[in-house]
Amino acid sequence: MPAPSRHDACRRSRFGLGNLVSVDQELIFARAGFGGAAVPYPAAWDLQRALHERRVRGDIPDCCLMLEHPAVYTAGKRTEVLDRPVGDPGAPVIDVDRGGKITWHGPGQLVGYPIVKLGDPVDVIAYVRAIEEALIRVCADFGAPATRVTGRSGVWFSGQDGAPDRKIGAIGIRVSRGVTMHGFALNCDNDLSWYDRIVPCGIRDAAVTTLSAECGRPVTVTDAVVAAERHLADVLGASRWRTIQGTAELGGQLASVGP
Numbered sequence: 001m002p003a004p005s006r007h008d009a010c011r012r013s014r015f016g017l018g019n020l021v022s023v024d025q026e027l028i029f030a031r032a033g034f035g036g037a038a039v040p041y042p043a044a045w046d047l048q049r050a051l052h053e054r055r056v057r058g059d060i061p062d063c064c065l066m067l068e069h070p071a072v073y074t075a076g077k078r079t080e081v082l083d084r085p086v087g088d089p090g091a092p093v094i095d096v097d098r099g100g101k102i103t104w105h106g107p108g109q110l111v112g113y114p115i116v117k118l119g120d121p122v123d124v125i126a127y128v129r130a131i132e133e134a135l136i137r138v139c140a141d142f143g144a145p146a147t148r149v150t151g152r153s154g155v156w157f158s159g160q161d162g163a164p165d166r167k168i169g170a171i172g173i174r175v176s177r178g179v180t181m182h183g184f185a186l187n188c189d190n191d192l193s194w195y196d197r198i199v200p201c202g203i204r205d206a207a208v209t210t211l212s213a214e215c216g217r218p219v220t221v222t223d224a225v226v227a228a229e230r231h232l233a234d235v236l237g238a239s240r241w242r243t244i245q246g247t248a249e250l251g252g253q254l255a256s257v258g259p
Helices: 006-014 041-057 124-141 192-197 211-215 221-235
Strands: 027-033 062-067 072-075 093-095 102-105 109-115 147-149 152-157 166-176 179-187 241-245
Touching (some): 027 221, 041 062, 041 179, 062 221, 124 147, 124 152, 124 166, 124 179, 124 221, 166 211, 221 241
Parallel strands (some): 027 062, 072 093
Antiparallel strands (some): 062 109, 109 179, 147 152, 166 179
C-alpha cells in the first residue's frame, strides 16, 4: 500500500496521535477466520500470545488479527461479580488478562487484535484513542456519525431526548514489553440479545447497538473489515500495510480447539 500523505500525517497530529507506533517494517492484517471459519477464543488467545512474543523479539513486523469468534463472554481484570451472567448464559465465560470488564464476542461482530510495538515513551491512552478514531471513521464510511463519550472508552452514538447512549465499539487492551495485545470489537449485524445476560463493560446506564441498526440496512463483517484495515493503518502511522489470508506467514498457527 502507498505511504500516507502529508495530509494524513497532519490529520493524525490533529487528533493527538502523533508517532504512536514504531512501524519499522510494515503492518500486516491477518484475516484469521470469519463466518463458518470463526476462531474459538482460546485458540485466538494462544495465537495472540505466540505472535506477541515473536513481535517482542523482532521476528515479525507489526500485525493485526482480524476475525470473528463463536459466541463467548470475556471478562477483563476489572469485572465485578454483579456484571457476570447468572446461570448458564449459553456461551463460555473466559477470564482474560486485558483491561476493562465483561463483554461478548460472536457472529456478526468484527474483532481486531493489533500486535504492535508502541513508540517510546509508551502512551496507552493515546493508543486507545487511536483505535477509537479508526472505528469512528469506519462508522462514518457507512453514514453513521459515531463519537466518543467523556469518561468512557469505546465508540458510541449519543442518545437523544433522554434515551441512553449506545455503544457500538468496545476496546480492551494489554501492553507488555511495549507491545500490544487484545484490541477491539465492532458490532456489525450481531444479535444484541447476548448482551442482556451481562452488564456490558460494567456500564449500567447505556445501551448497545450495531452498524446495521444505526444505518437502517444490513452491514456485515465482510463489509466493515476493508474499511477497518484502511483506517487502522492510517491512525497507527503505518508507512506500508497489506492483508494476508490466515496467519502462516507470521509463523503463527491456530491451535485445534474442539466445539
